[in-house]
Amino acid sequence: MKCLLCKGMIKGMTNLPFQTGEEYIVVVKDVPALVCNQCGETFVEINILRTVEKIVKKAEMDGVTLGFVKYKEAA
Numbered sequence: 001m002k003c004l005l006c007k008g009m010i011k012g013m014t015n016l017p018f019q020t021g022e023e024y025i026v027v028v029k030d031v032p033a034l035v036c037n038q039c040g041e042t043f044v045e046i047n048i049l050r051t052v053e054k055i056v057k058k059a060e061m062d063g064v065t066l067g068f069v070k071y072k073e074a075a
């Protein structure tokens with residue numbers, strides 16, 4: 001896969017913050033992503049995004065209002 005903007009691309013990690021309520025923020029850390037080494041664009045695959053959504057939902061049901069979750073530990 002290549003960057004849509006400049007054709008560069010490397011594998012990497014990113015942190016994805018989610019705000020689903022006024023006082024509810026969960027940051028999912030170390031999400032596998034493709035990060036462009038030239039322009040910094042980040043792409044996350046759809047199946048990984050779905051897993052991230054599940055992690056966020058679970059944290060929400062656990063009553064977490066502010067927190068960090070590591071992708072690898074929660075997936």
Ligand SMILES: [Zn+2]
Pocket residue numbers: 003004005006007008036037038039040041
């Ligand atoms: Zn790029």
